[in-house]
Amino acid sequence: MTEKALRLGTRRSKLAMAQSGQVAQAVSQVTGRPVELVEITTYGDVSREHLAQIGGTGVFVTALRDALLRGEVDFAVHSLKDLPTTQPETLTLAAFPLREDPRDVIVARDALKLTDLPRGARIGTGSPRRMAQLNAYARTHGLDIETVPIRGNVDTRIGYVHKGELDAVVLAAAGLHRIGRIDEVTDFLSVDTVLPAPGQGALAIECAADNADLIAVLGELDDPFTRAAVTAERSLLAALEAGCSAPVGALADLPPLSAPLERGDPRADRQIVKEMRLRGVVGTTDGTRTVQLSTTGPVPQTHDRAVALGRELAAEMLAQGAAGLMGERAH
Numbered sequence: 001m002t003e004k005a006l007r008l009g010t011r012r013s014k015l016a017m018a019q020s021g022q023v024a025q026a027v028s029q030v031t032g033r034p035v036e037l038v039e040i041t042t043y044g045d046v047s048r049e050h051l052a053q054i055g056g057t058g059v060f061v062t063a064l065r066d067a068l069l070r071g072e073v074d075f076a077v078h079s080l081k082d083l084p085t086t087q088p089e090t091l092t093l094a095a096f097p098l099r100e101d102p103r104d105v106i107v108a109r110d111a112l113k114l115t116d117l118p119r120g121a122r123i124g125t126g127s128p129r130r131m132a133q134l135n136a137y138a139r140t141h142g143l144d145i146e147t148v149p150i151r152g153n154v155d156t157r158i159g160y161v162h163k164g165e166l167d168a169v170v171l172a173a174a175g176l177h178r179i180g181r182i183d184e185v186t187d188f189l190s191v192d193t194v195l196p197a198p199g200q201g202a203l204a205i206e207c208a209a210d211n212a213d214l215i216a217v218l219g220e221l222d223d224p225f226t227r228a229a230v231t232a233e234r235s236l237l238a239a240l241e242a243g244c245s246a247p248v249g250a251l252a253d254l255p256p257l258s259a260p261l262e263r264g265d266p267r268a269d270r271q272i273v274k275e276m277r278l279r280g281v282v283g284t285t286d287g288t289r290t291v292q293l294s295t296t297g298p299v300p301q302t303h304d305r306a307v308a309l310g311r312e313l314a315a316e317m318l319a320q321g322a323a324g325l326m327g328e329r330a331h
């Protein structure tokens with residue numbers, strides 16, 4: 001007997017199709033059921049011009065969630081960094097699969113790295129978070145660069161470099177990896193230089209909150225460390241009351257080791273490493289003022305502890321004046 005296919009609702013952008021396809025394969029493997037992609041088209045897909053005005057990625061998330069709530073699809077895959085921090089009660093994030101590389105990267109002309117860019121180099125990014133941190137880095141490291149606001153999908157953005165309109169653009173490693181263009185990266189930016197967006201590099205698999213059977217099978221794709229990390233990062237973002245386009249960077253990862261690793265050292269095993277470091281940053285887009293803090297402790301073992309970790313770091317950031325740096329928004 002052939003089992004009925006599970007329906008995965010997806011946007012039709014190249015990135016969305018790539019990540020939905022990858023998750024579809026994984027889900028089909030754990031469930032033994034075929035997974036069928038159902039393309040959800042929104043006004044935002046039809047008109048890029050209007051997307052800026054109607055509110056960025058929010059429209060896509062809303063359209064996917066409407067399809068889930070109407071029962072037209074069984075589950076959906078989101079780029080976590082594009083997902084609002086408020087979760088509707090009727091829907092559940094059933095799995096956070098193992099996170100992809102969370103770093104931001106540069107695609108530059110002539111294989112240039114960030115520190116090789118010539119005086120006056122123009123770097124394209126529409127993200128106030130990236131602008132703030134790149135400009136702050138430039139100020140403290142004697143780099144003379146200009147951040148230029150751009151928008152559009154990954155192809156469009158890389159196109160600015162190929163056409164010679166910009167010296168470099170900033171993108172997420174994860175997106176390039178998923179669409180098979182990671183080879184075009186000319187510099188992987190250290191997270192000490194640019195902290196990624198909360199949830200960057202992670203996907204979230206969402207389904208109806210009352211579908212216990214589906215939640216259970218999707219849960220097999222969940223990576224507990226990824227879940228703890230992104231929950232803390234998104235809690236930090238929510239506590240800073242920042243919109244998705246605000247200049248907030250956050251990353252929870254393994255803390256640096258106090259001593260170099262030897263071959264066979266058990267600390268290399270993530271199961272044995274029990275510590276997590278959470279870092280957060282906010283700054284003005286011109287890079288003149290930033291508040292960056294970090295905290296290290298045991299990997300939170302429950303949702304509530306991960307949420308508390310993010311809130312605590314946000315509270316410390318607010319106490320150091322973070323709120324005053326968050327007035328700016330992307331256009």
Ligand SMILES: NCc1[nH]cc(CCC(=O)O)c1CC(=O)O
Binds near residue numbers: 170
């Ligand atoms: N805002 C666009 C977006 N949303 C998710 C990704 C891919 C990276 C990810 O999944 O975190 C990107 C592209 C980018 O920032 O370069």
